[in-house]
Every structure is written in structure tokens, then in C-alpha cells.
Amino acid sequence: MNDLTPPEKRTAKDYATDQEVRWCPGCGDYAILRAVLNTLADIEADPANTVFVSGIGCAARFPYYVETYGFHTIHGRAPAFATGIKLANPELDVWVVGGDGDMLSIGGNHLMHVIRRNVDVQVLLFNNEIYGLTKGQASPTSRAGTRSPSTPLGSVDNPVSACVFVLGAGARFVARGIDSQQKDLPGILKRAHAHKGASFVEVLQNCIVYNDGVFADITEKAVAADRQVVCRHGEPLVFGKDGDKGIRLNTETLTLEAVDIGEDGPEAAGVLVHDETNRIMATMLAGMDDESLPVAVGVIYCDPGKSYGDGMAEMKAEAVKRSEGADLKSIMHAGHTWTVAD
Amino acid sequence: MNDLTPPEKRTAKDYATDQEVRWCPGCGDYAILRAVLNTLADIEADPANTVFVSGIGCAARFPYYVETYGFHTIHGRAPAFATGIKLANPELDVWVVGGDGDMLSIGGNHLMHVIRRNVDVQVLLFNNEIYGLTKGQASPTSRAGTRSPSTPLGSVDNPVSACVFVLGAGARFVARGIDSQQKDLPGILKRAHAHKGASFVEVLQNCIVYNDGVFADITEKAVAADRQVVCRHGEPLVFGKDGDKGIRLNTETLTLEAVDIGEDGPEAAGVLVHDETNRIMATMLAGMDDESLPVAVGVIYCDPGKSYGDGMAEMKAEAVKRSEGADLKSIMHAGHTWTVAD
Amino acid sequence: MTKVHQVLNAPADASSRDELESAVVRFAGDSGDGMQLTGGQFTEATALAGNDLATFPDFPAEIRAPVGTTFGVSSFQINFGARRIMTSGDDFDVLVAMNPAALKVEMPRLRKGGLVVIDTGTFNERNLAKAGYDTSPLEDGTLDPFRVISFDISGMTQEAVKEFDLSKKDALRCKNMWALGFVYWLFARPRKTTQEWLNAKFAKRPEIANANIAAMNAGHAMGETAELPAGVHGFHIAPAEIEPGLYRTVTGTEALAWGLVKGAELAALELMFASYPITPASPLLHSLAKLQHLGVTTFQAEDEIAAACAAIGASYSGAIGMTSSSGPGIALKGEAIGLALSAELPLIVVNSQRGGPSTGLPTKTEQSDLYQAVYGRNADAPLVVLSTRSASDCFEVGIEAVRLATKYMTPVMLLTDGYIANAAEPWRIPDLDSYEPFPVTFITEPEGFHPFLRDPETLARVWPKPGTPDMMHRIGGIERSYDTGHISYEADNHHKMTKVRAAKIDGIARDIPAQDVELGKTSGKLAVVGWGSTYGPINRAVDNLINRGKDVSHIHLRYIWPLPENLGELLNSYDTVLVPEMNNGQLVTLLKAEYLIDAKPLNKISGQPFKISEIEDAILDILEG
Amino acid sequence: MTKVHQVLNAPADASSRDELESAVVRFAGDSGDGMQLTGGQFTEATALAGNDLATFPDFPAEIRAPVGTTFGVSSFQINFGARRIMTSGDDFDVLVAMNPAALKVEMPRLRKGGLVVIDTGTFNERNLAKAGYDTSPLEDGTLDPFRVISFDISGMTQEAVKEFDLSKKDALRCKNMWALGFVYWLFARPRKTTQEWLNAKFAKRPEIANANIAAMNAGHAMGETAELPAGVHGFHIAPAEIEPGLYRTVTGTEALAWGLVKGAELAALELMFASYPITPASPLLHSLAKLQHLGVTTFQAEDEIAAACAAIGASYSGAIGMTSSSGPGIALKGEAIGLALSAELPLIVVNSQRGGPSTGLPTKTEQSDLYQAVYGRNADAPLVVLSTRSASDCFEVGIEAVRLATKYMTPVMLLTDGYIANAAEPWRIPDLDSYEPFPVTFITEPEGFHPFLRDPETLARVWPKPGTPDMMHRIGGIERSYDTGHISYEADNHHKMTKVRAAKIDGIARDIPAQDVELGKTSGKLAVVGWGSTYGPINRAVDNLINRGKDVSHIHLRYIWPLPENLGELLNSYDTVLVPEMNNGQLVTLLKAEYLIDAKPLNKISGQPFKISEIEDAILDILEG
Numbered sequence A, B: 001m002n003d004l005t006p007p008e009k010r011t012a013k014d015y016a017t018d019q020e021v022r023w024c025p026g027c028g029d030y031a032i033l034r035a036v037l038n039t040l041a042d043i044e045a046d047p048a049n050t051v052f053v054s055g056i057g058c059a060a061r062f063p064y065y066v067e068t069y070g071f072h073t074i075h076g077r078a079p080a081f082a083t084g085i086k087l088a089n090p091e092l093d094v095w096v097v098g099g100d101g102d103m104l105s106i107g108g109n110h111l112m113h114v115i116r117r118n119v120d121v122q123v124l125l126f127n128n129e130i131y132g133l134t135k136g137q138a139s140p141t142s143r144a145g146t147r148s149p150s151t152p153l154g155s156v157d158n159p160v161s162a163c164v165f166v167l168g169a170g171a172r173f174v175a176r177g178i179d180s181q182q183k184d185l186p187g188i189l190k191r192a193h194a195h196k197g198a199s200f201v202e203v204l205q206n207c208i209v210y211n212d213g214v215f216a217d218i219t220e221k222a223v224a225a226d227r228q229v230v231c232r233h234g235e236p237l238v239f240g241k242d243g244d245k246g247i248r249l250n251t252e253t254l255t256l257e258a259v260d261i262g263e264d265g266p267e268a269a270g271v272l273v274h275d276e277t278n279r280i281m282a283t284m285l286a287g288m289d290d291e292s293l294p295v296a297v298g299v300i301y302c303d304p305g306k307s308y309g310d311g312m313a314e315m316k317a318e319a320v321k322r323s324e325g326a327d328l329k330s331i332m333h334a335g336h337t338w339t340v341a342d
Numbered sequence C, D: 001m002t003k004v005h006q007v008l009n010a011p012a013d014a015s016s017r018d019e020l021e022s023a024v025v026r027f028a029g030d031s032g033d034g035m036q037l038t039g040g041q042f043t044e045a046t047a048l049a050g051n052d053l054a055t056f057p058d059f060p061a062e063i064r065a066p067v068g069t070t071f072g073v074s075s076f077q078i079n080f081g082a083r084r085i086m087t088s089g090d091d092f093d094v095l096v097a098m099n100p101a102a103l104k105v106e107m108p109r110l111r112k113g114g115l116v117v118i119d120t121g122t123f124n125e126r127n128l129a130k131a132g133y134d135t136s137p138l139e140d141g142t143l144d145p146f147r148v149i150s151f152d153i154s155g156m157t158q159e160a161v162k163e164f165d166l167s168k169k170d171a172l173r174c175k176n177m178w179a180l181g182f183v184y185w186l187f188a189r190p191r192k193t194t195q196e197w198l199n200a201k202f203a204k205r206p207e208i209a210n211a212n213i214a215a216m217n218a219g220h221a222m223g224e225t226a227e228l229p230a231g232v233h234g235f236h237i238a239p240a241e242i243e244p245g246l247y248r249t250v251t252g253t254e255a256l257a258w259g260l261v262k263g264a265e266l267a268a269l270e271l272m273f274a275s276y277p278i279t280p281a282s283p284l285l286h287s288l289a290k291l292q293h294l295g296v297t298t299f300q301a302e303d304e305i306a307a308a309c310a311a312i313g314a315s316y317s318g319a320i321g322m323t324s325s326s327g328p329g330i331a332l333k334g335e336a337i338g339l340a341l342s343a344e345l346p347l348i349v350v351n352s353q354r355g356g357p358s359t360g361l362p363t364k365t366e367q368s369d370l371y372q373a374v375y376g377r378n379a380d381a382p383l384v385v386l387s388t389r390s391a392s393d394c395f396e397v398g399i400e401a402v403r404l405a406t407k408y409m410t411p412v413m414l415l416t417d418g419y420i421a422n423a424a425e426p427w428r429i430p431d432l433d434s435y436e437p438f439p440v441t442f443i444t445e446p447e448g449f450h451p452f453l454r455d456p457e458t459l460a461r462v463w464p465k466p467g468t469p470d471m472m473h474r475i476g477g478i479e480r481s482y483d484t485g486h487i488s489y490e491a492d493n494h495h496k497m498t499k500v501r502a503a504k505i506d507g508i509a510r511d512i513p514a515q516d517v518e519l520g521k522t523s524g525k526l527a528v529v530g531w532g533s534t535y536g537p538i539n540r541a542v543d544n545l546i547n548r549g550k551d552v553s554h555i556h557l558r559y560i561w562p563l564p565e566n567l568g569e570l571l572n573s574y575d576t577v578l579v580p581e582m583n584n585g586q587l588v589t590l591l592k593a594e595y596l597i598d599a600k601p602l603n604k605i606s607g608q609p610f611k612i613s614e615i616e617d618a619i620l621d622i623l624e625g
């Protein structure tokens, strides 16, 4: 990529580095990398203006494989680095990548704050429900009872839902994708990129070594259609192999439930129409985690607000205005001064 | 309190230490202290078995004034200390106290984890929407535009809602109280204490020095009835001086709205009946923060689940069972051993 | 109100003022009494009068302790004179005690024969009890060793401001100005600056401004007219011999903020300052937040770790990232600082030291983070450590920190302390155009580029800035190849890189001034070696003893790591080295390890600056004992 | 598959085995080839055969690097012999290379004339290219300096397991057992333990167990029957002279876990271990998580800070709180450790050191956290620092850490490293009943109680346990009064408390064994002073040179802070002190500062243990140069 004349239009391959990829063969991270590279090509990202920032973990190796600027930082803190990068240069297009341990265990607080501040970055959380790099301990998204080297009799903790958590922190863009869904993932990433402010994308990712098949019950070909519902703004929340099921809001119990769509179609069956600007609907959809309901994928929530960068820019403009051109010298000379003569 | 014969029944005064209280005169913390002392008397807390744990901040001075065990730790980490205390001695009755900076800025992650693990402690967050102890900087709950020494032109950050945040983290008990409401606060604290698992109570607290009157628009006598709705399980969410207003769910927009209750009463007006076991209703109520709606106080959510302590106890029992009495010696002698003779 | 207790023996004669070389005045009152403001005003007026001076604000840990308690006492001390002033003074010559608690707390350090100005209006039974007095010190002989000037300041203030129709509370709030007016009289200081300041401060409430001015004038008038104790005619302190130039007073915080801004300007970089509030570091954040129109971005992060990381992120993208905290917060930043130094990014870390360990004594000063600065990270992780010695010194050190950080692509830890941060001193405003710029050159040439290419002389790596075409690259905390900049787990490479990182920092010793001797000879019996805010008392103590013919020298270190190249030789040229520190002996350990000299520690860990006499005693002990 | 390259010159004669004093064998293959297991089995068998031994597992940073790459090579080294074995060995005598990448990576350290066992079945073009070979080393003379034993192990394994009807993948997985079988033959080791282990491990899949056993037997049989290179008849290594007793092999992690459990038992306390995963510290968490039936609670916290805080919380409530991490994680715990030491609570902090700074070389070993351990906190914050020297030493140090933490109410930092944690060695299982209990007494007497009452001798404060009637009290990180235990901002009190905290730790020097000399005289020309895992190579190097008549001694420090009382005097009795460390010179700084001796550093910062020869060379340089 170091040629000086920019190529006509870059392909996904042009965004890949020459570094040997060091994930385990078969790791879901490969698929996510592919989707990201495709997205970058698709949005015609300027490599010189793009930065990938990550913490530590298998997922956090990501920047090494993208031919943009990259900063592989320390465990859990990538959102804080990203905030600093954006504050120093708001023009840069910043992607933050990390695993469920990185972003929800040690880094949960920084995730919360980058979200609530609405810093204009894309946050990609690769959720494999396990600590990959440190060899398989339970993570904050691991299901209760997960047996791991640190929880040989099964973990006692209740897992946290990444998407529900960021909604609680005030997220304005929340989406969920699946590593293996190469068709859908770039679309989600593109939406995340287009959203101004903090965009949060959870990608369910298979760790073939330490948690193989943990999402099989929703991603296996045979069950995928029944176990996933794709959120599309303005469209009814329909799922099932034949599109014969839908999500309905029970207004009595204020809970979601699955319904069979009869002959009269989704509307008649009371199927909810997805409104991606509705925070409560998003919270309910993001939180669907029991067997009776499918898992929501796609753009669950998108309701842009003022980004941190814009707020800072306004504030700085105001500071400049108020300063009336005062420079350092005039500040140092302001107030009481006196002269000691020779 | 060092007399050896326990008093008949302790009064609130018996739970107070002889330490000079070092809050600013007029600080809301005094009122909260009074409410807590009353609660302790009310629940007949055993001082020897009760521990107050806090981080750093004005709020976090709390333990010095309660004649129980107390640990004034470091900034933001009180939930982690409390978890350790409970793990080492599950019998202790542990209260965690801290401010909005302590628990939501530096300590947001520990708060999230103590909540999701459902450790059996009472967490009291004194929210004055400011950093008191360090002299008035904006906090994560400060409203956008807050002018403070660190944000002289107004803060740019979006505030986080404490109650919504902990609901996003999976809280099973969420309540909100107000420092000055001496009548209601002990009741809320008592409920929090009775709940097994992590109980979260946000107390709106007036910092008379650095953020005086920040809650005046909802707590002033003249407006209180119109600007607060008290959540009572099974009762309609009615408010207003004459109980003439209610909260209704707009099922179309999935939002809450205020309605005037006509002559036919709340039910006819479609006023929502509070169901404290409904997480989505709680999320909506906790999130009411625009002028058109009152602020929810009282027990917003209570839906107990297995506590961390119980989970750990079960796990330990299982460990003992599986070990079949193996002691350290038998473990060290297990596997291949060989004897080197004299 | 208790009986007014006035000892008025002789009429004051303004024309026959006593000539003094210097004086130490301490204003003490309740936290709500405005003593810091009073002291600040007196400082301004004294500076304008041409004295040299040093100040020491000393306030309670509590935001607002209950009124009248001893732990709620807030004090402000100023030492000023016709000669160079090196410290805020040992014992006081004049104590202003606005209530019994203030008297109780401060009296032990009033020198015998000193003047105590008392507001008898606050000496009621309740306040006496709160202060822990069984009998009134005004009456029981407690004050016999001193010359007492007692007025019902509260009452006289109310009287003076009557015409402005204030509430009693607001009226009483003017009593600090009454006291200030009296002290102004005592030292023949002009009231003009304070008058102007009051008018500006209360521009929207002129009645408050006027009341305060009236109170000040009343206090001043009382000096003219009242009968004062025997021998008190007011004092005269001649102007000091001071380098010519334009002066102002400045606190360490202000000077540091400006120095950092100036440093960034000289480096031609935007400044990104990320911090998290903590006493006594927060004022630097506050100061810089007011300079956002000067290419400064300030960011109050969610915690110290995020602040450090955001600052490093800013440096990564081509600004100069800075962060600050005090001890416990700096501890939290250790891991992130390790990344900055291993990724070789510039970073300024300001540590406003305070009493520790742990929460310790947050409002008291201490110099106990030297170990943490030099050694306090995992692995072999050297960085640059600088220290400031006074408020005005902060400006220069701020610039030097930016110069070294950017030239060597390294974190720089800048040690200051709570005393320096809050103390004010007169400062000759430097000529901003006289500083040599040191603009950063970002690498833009893709040919042969990798991110760990080094300058063969400085060993600094190149600084490629995101946004630059064709310079895309990845960096991080995993060891990287000396030759390619890529991740490398290779054994010999790690050895080499560790050595290079150390050599880069060691080499800075060649780029800093040789260590000089502040006072005394460059060899001899005894060198007193100090760093940081002990500069003043050490300097004065050594000066005093040199004047008494003693063979003693003062050496002051600005550069803690690396140490100046000639320091070892210099120290070896003295028979003995004494290292006074406000800690349990940290620099002394460093000097012992580096130069194998049997340096003697002198430690004071009480949160209070050294007294000159304490250092003099220690010197005499060595020279004579 | 490339052409099989076999150099079969002479028939093997099992009866005429070569007698060796010791041998170093290195098993190397792809990460997926099971080299760690193979090495582990060989270790067991060798221990049972009565040899002394030491091992060095060396695996890649990646979880599973792509097959066949050099950075995916996983190796296991064992040094075993008829004499005492002090290190895992310098250059190897036998290298087992399961693929080209393994050969490429490991060949440089195979000694000239050493034996290399190669699986030619993997030497295809693809693998050769991945390993970076242009031509096959089997054919281009690369291997000329060695004696080569090459078989198509892959093919022969498949053949051997045919009858079990495994998939090709499963069949090929048995090839490490084939290789092990062959090496068993080479050193005349019994196969029984491995057979039993396979049967147990694959109890539910007996066909896998049987296939592995068949492969092992086939490899063994090949030794009996194949034509081996000239002079290779298999080796015989006599049992070592070993202290009588019951033995097992143990890793540092296991021994430390047991030591900590035993320590808690001797202190009569529950053990609460809180940690956050990080290489190479995690295995300690895993080991203790399996011991929850022994009064152990393990807690995987959300981060290192929470882990430290939870452990401190546990100590506060009357258990012994422990936490662990490696460098970057320990850095994060600094602030919390400061609270533990200022609140004077017992705490064990285990630091499994790894290569740094920052993420550094996570899977490589280093001794570079000594600065951090001794100095790495804000303020004057001394604590106890202990170090372990080997796997079996961990047990004793674990107990000692608990003893000192509880007796002195202080945090104890226990330094181990990645090498010790993972390496296995034979261990004489101690008699658990022979340890003197040191039960903790919690204070229960309210009369005159305050939480900072001290034992006049140890200066330890009392330990009051929540839940005890009438002992309610508050503690925290703000300075407290020496006299009442309440918060105190008083100047002199802070000085006193700082001195007391230091004196308490210093006083521990009287409660630990005087420093002894491992080898050599107690005075003389040269003392080599080491700590931690450099014990082995230093000891062997000094031993070798003493045997060659050199005047050199070995001193090994377990106690890093406080240092033993007699250490200064002892070191001063040598002309020169040499301090080999796997860092850039940290203990050497400490010794210089403490004793003003001009100790010489010897640094290796490559993530690899010292070679004996490197230390010998350095010693000879000093003695002769």
C-alpha cells in the first residue's frame, strides 16, 4: 500500500496487511476481518485517515491485519485511547475493536463512558463468551454454569448482555451481527460507520478452541431462521424459515412474545413493526435471551444525537469567541502587574 | 456502644458514632444519615454484624458516622471490597455507600459487576450530580451544559442515569429516594435491605456548596407532588397534588406519557399499574427525565434472583461433595509418586 | 459576646514605624472566613510594594467543616521582606486570629513577643468550647508571651457597613476585609489593588463591594487611631532588591499551565490535557480548561487510567498528550505509562504530590512520589523525571518537559507538589519571544519507513502521524523488532530493545545542563542536596550559615532522571552530602545507588515544609558534631 | 512427501548403552503436536527412574498459530542426570523435531554432535516453505554437524494405529507418542506411567488410549530394531544421589498453590484468592479453583484492581486475602496495595513476572518487577517482598508469605516468574505435620481497644474481625492517629506513623533467617548474588568453578525486602559482588543503595534463562580479567 499514486478503487484485499494472521485456524475472527475489509472497500475508506484501536485479547489483534493506522493498546482501555485520538484529531475515522473480556470485564467502564459521551467512533465487540487469549476462562458474557479453568464447577455469575448494557449507558446506535453471516455483517458495519456518534456493534463470534459452538443453537443452518429475527426499520419483526412467525408486544405484561403469523399476515397477527428509533423497543429486542424468543440481529437501535466531537467543537468555538483573541502573552500580563525599574 | 450488655432495643442514636460529622452544614448527606440510622434501628440491625463500606468522596465519609464496622476504602472500588467481604464472610450485612463520581465515574465498572453478580449487599448511591469533595467538578450525572471548574463553558458529556444504567447491568432491585424525604427514605432502605441480592438505591442529594438546588425543580414543596411519582407495587402510577394525574403507556409509540385522570378514575384513564417485577416498566419509569413526566421515586424494580452468595455456597458444597474428603495431603500425594530409599 | 479585652498601652505613631528586614504574617480563621482571599490580597499589595515574598495557603481537608472547630481552621501565611525571601517563613511575627479555634491551632507557632490580632467578637462561650478552651485565653494569661491587639472586629465591621443595609450574615462576611485593612495599616500597604479587585468581583452587587471597602477602610482607620500595645507603631519594610522587569504574582498551578501551553507552542503541537480531579492536582485541569482558545483541549476523563490513555491516544495522533494527578492517581496510570514508553510516544505526566500512602493527607504536601516516578512501573521502564522547585520555576520546567518528551519520544514525569501548586510568589514575567522553538517534525516519507526507525543521535524513534498518506502502520505494547518495527518475540531483539530504551533516556543526560551549585563552593565539607519545594528553606539555611562562615554548599536538582552527567563527580568533591526531603528518604536512595556515596537523609514527613532552623540545625550537627 | 533421508550406519546395541552423567532433551513441534504433554510424560518417567531433573516449557504467544509456522513452534526441554540438576540445560544433546519449523527454530541450540530425531513425514514442500527453508535441510548439508535419526514418524504412526480405525487426523495425533516411545527407548525409560496416564485420560475413549499406546510401543520398538547412526546405542543415566523420601514432580504453580493453602491452614484462616486472568499468572487461579473444598474461595474479578480490593476486603473480614497477576496487572493494583499497607491489613500479592514493559513478551520469563515490588507505589509505602527460586521452593515461600503477612499485618509481594510457574521438577513431598502452626489471634477485648493498637515487639496492629461483638470500629486510607486510630491530619502524627510503618517492616529483618552462603566461602574474591529463578544456573556455574579451584561463592536471596540483617556485612567480606539478573539491573541497584558496594550487574533480558556458561564466563572475566 506504500505506492504513492492511489489505486483506482480499493478492493478488500487492498485493506489487508502483509502480516501473518495469528488466530487459530477456524476462528470466527477471520470471518469478521473479511467483513470489515469488505466494508472498508465498500465505503471507500481512506486508509490514511482510518485508525483501528484495540485493547488486548484475540479480537484485539485485529489492527495488525488492516492496512490503516493501528494502535494495539492495553487491556480494556481502547475506548479511552480512541477518545483521545478523536479529541486530538476529530477528522480521523476511528474503529475500536475488542473482545467481551476486554470491553465488558476490565473495560466495562470505558465502554460505558465512550457510549454516553457519544464519541464518534465505531465500537466492535467480538463476543465469544470466553477469554480466548488467556486460554479459556469464563467472561462476563459466559452463561451461568460455564465450566472453565477458573470455574471448574461452573461459573456462578449472571452474564451481562452487551447490547442491553450499552443501551443502559445511553447508546444511540446498537446493532448485533454474527461472524459467519458474511452477507449481513458488512451492511451492519456500514450503518455503524454512517452513524455519527458512538456506534456499538456486538458480533457473536465462535472461539473454536475454548468455546466452540456456543452460538450453534442460534447459528446452525437448521435452526438459524427460527432462532434469529432480523431487525429492519419500518418492517414487521418476522422470522422463521417461511417467515411464519413474528414478535408481538404483550401490552398487558409489557413483554415480547413469539406468535405464529396466520393467513392474514403480520399486521393482523399484531406483529411489532421495528422502530429503530425507539429505545424501549430496542431494549426489549436486545434483551431477548430465552428459548421462546429468537435472538435479535441487525440494527436494533439508531437514534442519532449530538456527537461528542460536535459538542467539543462548539465549545471550543465559544471559547475562541469569548477570548477575544487573547493570547498567552496577554493572559500572563492580565491582572495586577508591576514594574521593577533598573 | 462498647458496653457489654446489649441495650434493650437500639434507637437511631445508638447507631451513631461519637465522631464529629464533617459534612458542610446543610448538606443533604445529614438527612440520608438520619434515614439510615432510623432504618438500622427499625430493622434492629446487629451493629457487630453490620459493615458499611465506601469509596472516596463526601458521601463516602458515611461509615465514620455509623456505629457498626466500617471501611473507608479507595475511590470507586467499594463494590469490589464489599464483594471480598461477603465472599470471606457471607453472614455479614454489608452496605456500600458512595457518590455519583465514585460509583459512576471511576467506579462504574465495579458497580456494574457487583450488580450483575447479584452480590447480597445494599448499594446506596448519593447522587448530587457533582464532585463534592474535590470542589465541584462535573460528574457523569451532571446535566449537559453544567458549568464547573473543569467545564467552565459547560460540560459537553451526556449524563448517565444511575437507575437505567444498573437496570442495563441486570439489577434485580432498583429504587430511588430523595435526601429530604425522611418519611419515605427509611421505607425504601428497609425494602433494599430485605431484598436478597444486590439492592441498588439512588438517593438524590443536595450539595449545598457546589450544586445547590439542582433538584429543586422536583423537590421544592410547591412542585414536588407534580414532579414526582411514587412507585407502589400493584397501585396505579398516580401523581399530582390531588392525585389527578397518572402515567400511561402509549402502546403505539412505546413511550410513557402523563395523563389527567378524569372523574372515572385511574383505570379508566388507562393509568399504568406499577408492577415492580417488570423490568421493562422499570426501565421506562427509571428513564423518565424530561419535563413532561415526573421523576419516579420509591421501589422501581424488585424481582429477586439467586444471589451470588447462594450460588457460591452451592458451588462450594458441590466441591466438598466431589472431593470426597480429600485433604491437602492426599492431593499432594496423588498422581505419580516414588520413593527414594536411604 | 464576652468582654472585650484590649491591651492598649501606647498611641500608634505612623511616622515612627519600626524598620524590619522581613516579616511573617499568618491570617487564620474559620473556613468560611475568607482567609485565602484575604491572604491573596495581601500578597498582591505586598508584591506591588516591592517586597520579595513567599506564601503558604494551608486549608482543611473538609470542604466546609462545622463552624468554629479546630479542624475547620483555614490559614494563609506570607513571608515578605526587603531581602530575597526563600520560604513562607518559620514562626510568625504576626498572627491574625479570627476566632478561638484559629488562635488555638496557630498560637504554638507565633514567636515569643509576636503580635496577635484577635477578633474578640467571636470569643464567646460556644466558640471557646468548640476550640477546646476551658477558660478564655484572653483572660487566663495564655497570651502573656505575645503582644495582643484585640478588637471586636465582628462588631466594628457590622458598624462600618451599616449604611449598606446588608443582612447580618452578609455584613459579617466583610470582617476579613476589616482585618485586612488593619494589617495593611500595620505594614503601610496601599489598599488600591484590593479596592479594585472588590469592585471587579462584585461588579453586579456594588453594595457588597462598597461594604467590603468600607470595612477595609475602617480597619485601616483603626490602625491610625487606636491605642496599640507598647512599642507597636506599625512597621516599615523597604522594597527588596529585585531584578528589574515586569512582575506579577503567580501560583505554581498557573505558571505550570502556562509553561505547558508555551511548550506545546514551541513544539508546534496542539495540547491535549486529560485528567481526573484529585487534590491537589485538579487546579491544573481548571487552569488549562480556561485556555481552550489557545490550542488546548481539556478532557475530564472517567478515571485516571482513561485520562492517561486518552492523553497517549492524543500523542499517537500527533498532539502532545498530557495528564496529571497526585500519588494514588499516578499509581493507577502506571500500566498506561508503560505502554507510552514502550510504544515510545511523548507524554507529560504531572504529579502534584501529596501526603500518603493511600488517601493519606490529601491536603498536605509531601515529596514522597520520587520512588514511584523513577521506579514505579513493571519491568525495565525508564522515563524522564523532572521536578519543580517553586511557583515561578514551574513555567520553565513545563517547557522543558515538552521539549524532552517530543525530542526523545518518551513520557516525562513532572513532579510538583501541593505546596508549589497553591503557593503564590512574585514572578518576573518572562519574554515569551526569547524561547527557542523546538518544532516537531512528523515523518512523511514512506521510503524505507518503519515506525521504530531511530535518530542515531538521540535514539528517538520517528513520529508518524495518522492522517498522513502512505505511512500507515501499527504499533502497540508487544515488543517490536528493532529492525522492522513489527511485533517480535525474538530473544536477542528484546535484550537489544531494552538496552536501547534505557540508552535513550540515559543519553538525555548529555542534553541537559550540567549540575551547578546554587550557593557555596563546588567542593568542601558539606553539600546540601535538595529537589522540589524544599529549595527555599535549604537555600536560606545554607545562605545563613555561609554568612556565618560555614563551609556548606547548596545543590538543587531539577533533573531527577536521568541525573546530570557531572553530578557524581560533583557530589564526590564534598566530605559529606546531606539530603533533606519531605519523605522518608527517597532521593537519598537514588544518590546512594548511583554514586555509592554515604549521603545522609534529613526527613520531615509531617505535611509541613521544612523550617529554615531545622535545616540549619542539621547542617550544624554535621559540621560541628 | 519428500524423499526419506535416513542415515543409518550402525546397528543399535541395547546392551552396550553409553553411560552419561546428564542429558538435555528438547521436544519441539507444532503447537498442535502435543509437545508439552510429551515432555510432561518424559519428565514423570525420568523422575521415576531416579534422575534429578529440571524442565523448561517454551510455548508460543499465540493460542494456536497457523500450522507449520516458526512462530507456532512449541517446545519442551528437560535436563536430567545422575547428579544434581540445577537448570533446564544450555545446549541440547537430543532434539526431537516434529516438523521443519521446529528444526529451524531449535537447531541453533543443538550442540555439535548432538542427536536430532526428525519426522521426515512432515518435511514436504509446503512445510519447508512455511519454515523458511529454500532447500531441504535433510539434503543440503545443514545437518552435517549433528547425528541425524530420521524416520517417517507420521507414516509409521498411522501404520501402528491402523487397527483402531481412527480418522486420519486422530491417527496422526498419536505421533507424539511414537516419538516419546522412541526417546524412552533411547534413555531406557519405562513406559508404564505413560500407559497408565493414557488409559486414565482417555477412559471414555479406549480406542484413542490404545492407539496412543500402540504408537508409543511402535516408537520404542523402532529403537530396538532400527539401524541408528554410528555410535548411537542408546544411553544409560544412573539414578542421582537424592535425599531419601517420597517424591513427585511438581510445577511452581502447584507448589505455590499448596504452600498458600498450607500457610492459611497454619494461620487458621480461610483463604480468599481473587485474581484476574493473565499470562503467566492464571494457572495459580486455576490450581486454587480446584481446591475449594479446602477452605479456599476463588474469585475471578472483573479486573486486577477489583481482585486486589476483594482480597483486601476478605482480609478486612478476617480471612487471608490473596491476589495475583503479572507485571501490568500488578501495576494496576498499586493503589489498592497502598490502602492495605496503610490500613495495615495482611495481603498476599503474587507476581508471576513476565517480559515487559507493557504487554512486552507475555509468554517469556523475566525478573524485572523488583523495582515495582520494592518501590512501585505512591508515597512512603514499604511492604515485604519475597522471591521463589524454583518450583519446589514455592511451597516454602508460600507458607512464609502467609506467616509474615499475618504476623505483621502487612501486604507481602511474592515474586515468582513464568519459568518457575510452568517448569516441573522432582520434589520430596514435605511432611505436612512438621510445620509449626502460627494461628492468628483476633482481638476480642473491647477494653481499651482501638484498631491501631500495636504489639510493642512486632509493631503489628491488632486484627479486629467484623462480626465480633462490641469491637465496632472504622478504618480507611486517611492517616490515622497513633494514639486513637481515628482519622488524624496532625503533622507530627503523620511523621510518626510513617516511621512506624517503616520500622515495622524493617524489624522483620530480625524475624527471618540470617543470610547464608549457598556455595563457597563466606568471604573471598567474589560473591555471585542472585534471586529468583536464576538460582539454578548461578549455582551450577559457581559449583563448576569452585571445582576448578576458583575463589567464588554463591549467595541466593529469598528475602528482597527487608534484606537479611547480616547481608551488608557478608557482602562486604568479598572483594567483588556480581549480580546476574534477567532484567536490566534491579537487585543490583538495591544492594548498591543499601550497602554502598560497587556490585557488578550481569544482565540478560531476552526472556530466556541464563546459560551456565554465560555466568561462568562473567565470573571468569572478573576473577581473571
Ligand SMILES: Cc1ncc(C[n+]2csc(CCOP(=O)(O)OP(=O)(O)O)c2C)c(N)n1
Residues within 6 Å of the ligand: A056, A057, A058, A059, A060, A074, A075, A098, A099, A100, A101, A102, A103, A126, A128, A130, A131, A132, A133, A134, A139, C335, D276, D277, D278, D279, D304, D328, D329, D332, D359
Ligand atoms: C492488565 C491486563 N490484564 C490481563 C491481561 C490478560 N488478558 C489478555 S486478553 C484477556 C481477555 C481476553 O478475552 P476477550 O477480551 O474476550 O478477547 P478474546 O481473546 O476472547 O478475543 C486477558 C484477561 C492483560 N493483557 N492485561
Ligand SMILES: Cc1ncc(C[n+]2csc(CCOP(=O)(O)OP(=O)(O)O)c2C)c(N)n1
Residues within 6 Å of the ligand: B056, B057, B058, B059, B060, B074, B075, B098, B099, B100, B101, B102, B103, B126, B128, B130, B131, B132, B133, B134, B139, C276, C277, C278, C279, C304, C328, C329, C332, C359, D335
Ligand atoms: C484514585 C483517586 N482519584 C481521585 C480522587 C479524588 N476524588 C475524591 S472524591 C472524588 C469524587 C467525589 O465525587 P462523588 O463521588 O460524586 O462524591 P461527593 O463528594 O459528591 O459525595 C474524587 C475525584 C481520589 N481520592 N482517588
Ligand code: SF4
Residues within 6 Å of the ligand: A022, A023, A024, A026, A027, A028, A029, A058, A059, A128, A132, A133, A206, A207, A208, A209, A210, D063, D064
Ligand atoms: S483462542 Fe478462540 S478467539 Fe482466540 S484465536 Fe483461537 S479460536 Fe479465535
Ligand code: SF4
Residues within 6 Å of the ligand: B022, B023, B024, B026, B027, B028, B029, B058, B059, B128, B132, B133, B206, B207, B208, B209, B210, C063, C064
Ligand atoms: S461539598 Fe457538597 S456534598 Fe460535600 S459535604 Fe459539602 S454540601 Fe455535602
Ligand SMILES: [Mg+2]
Residues within 6 Å of the ligand: A099, A100, A101, A126, A127, A128, A129, A130, A131, A132, A139
Ligand atoms: Mg472473548
Ligand SMILES: [Mg+2]
Residues within 6 Å of the ligand: B099, B100, B101, B126, B127, B128, B129, B130, B131, B132, B139
Ligand atoms: Mg457527587
